[in-house]
Amino acid sequence: MVSSVAIKTEPLVVNIGPQHPSTHGVFRMRVHLDGEVITDAEMVVGYLHRSMEKLAEERTWTQNIPFTDRMDYLAAMTGNLSYCIAVEKLAGIEVPERAQYLRVIFAELQRIASHAMANGTFVNDCGAWQTPLFYMFREREKILDLFEMACGARLTLNYMRIGGVAFEPPDEFWPQLQALIDELPARIDEYDRLLLDNEILVMRSRHVGMLSAEMAINSSVSGPILRGSGVAWDIRKANPYCVYDRMDFDIPVGNIGDCYDRFVVRMEEVRQSLRIIKQALVQLPAGSHTANIPLNLIPPAGEVYSAIESPKGELGFYLVSEGGPTPFRWHVRAPSLINLSPLREMVVGQSIPDAIVTLGSIDINVGEIDR
Amino acid sequence: MAVATITLSGTQVAERLDASAILEVAPGFVELAPGRLVEACRTLRDDRATDGRFLNSLNGVDRYDYFEVVYNISSLSHNHTLSLKVRTDHDQPEVPSVVSIWHGAHLQEREIYDLLGIRFAGHPDLKRLFLWDGFPGHPLRKDFMSLPGGEHPGLQRFPKEDPRAWGGEFRGD
8 A cells, every 4th residue: 555655755965055045155065965854964165265364464564464254254344454453462562542442433333233133144044034134235325335434345344454544534524423323222122122023034933943051152153143143252351451441331141142132132232222322422532533653563572362252253454574574474263263163063053044033143245255 | 349350370270280291381281291181171170270161262373384373261150261272293193172061162162173273183073164175274383374475375265065965956166
């Protein structure tokens, strides 16, 4: 009898990406399926590898700043900032106070823009096709307009310099920033109402892509994913750079470490970033926006590892100087790459749609993975 | 409220380790014998005083005569950081893998293997991360030519992949 024969399923290999709308760039995942359930997953990266670390060894310390724009192109400010802070530590450069505050303001604006993109594409992956994404793009657009006013670029900003920032923002910048700050809280509340209790979003992301706190720490995961797993670790608090030690803000953490928690953590971080910008605007001192440093800056021989809290996590630079005009070694600790370490553990046992949601919640940027 | 991450000096780290595993104690780091690396890392991770459960970064440096692998480790509970180094030979570079200690080393060791050619003994899945199998050489080595006018081993077409290798369907060239 036909009905008594057990249905035999063969293991199936499905290739997701590299050109796929849900993989956020040229990222590729190869998953092994048993029926609907993922039994193994392997990531394949390198399609955007531009050998920046090698190129950087042939350029001067200042010439390397634009490379950092092209790593995480959705958060170029923090890429600039991390590199400049690392070189300043290596060369022992003091940054003027006004420049420190300007850096904080721009880094936090960048965090809001990056989180808007991350959360927008995340709900896109959950099935809320495009509508919330374009709501969040509206806010991001205004921040990019501000960046354009300050430095003439929208994505590859190249705004930070070793010793400060490139330009003083123009006079029209400040009222527009103030208008954005006044408008954003109501907008974030609107997203909360639209999304936080949305049954579809909760069902698609609760208990999906779970990551325990121990696994997160052991896998060197950082940023909103680590905080989503309940670990209150933020380099802005733990090792304040610029003037974060003068700012009052909280570290939002998740409860169980699923995709929904990461979404909520990012949402809350936008509010905290706004708090920081408001305080920075009140405290902003007068003075120079940059230190006087020579164009052919040559840091003394030595090495430094310095990290900041980028929107994606711990963005660190390991720089080695041999006392020459160019870096001897220029290594980036890229949060997008290292946050993928527990990917297999997170997606095995789920179905493909859940794996897409999990990948969306990690918020990768392939420019930063491949460099 | 002046909180900041404390960088443990080489001497402070060396106190927690078996003296026979240490080759050099510098102000900023401790250099370990490669053979004792995994054991020392396990000690630093599990020791309550060091609590190095978070591996910040792991990377290699080509020093012409030898390779250096640098480990930056922090403790989230004590808010301190420390660094370790191991040296390996330039002709046959090989360092023990620390994936058994920190899962976060998995991709970083693959990256170093890809770009610098340092083998990590005991790594569960050591293969190239960014470049493809068969790519000639390791680009971040100092003797890899990349200047205009030099040899360009990097200027190669990305090879066509045979999908049959991973169970896919072959559609011809």
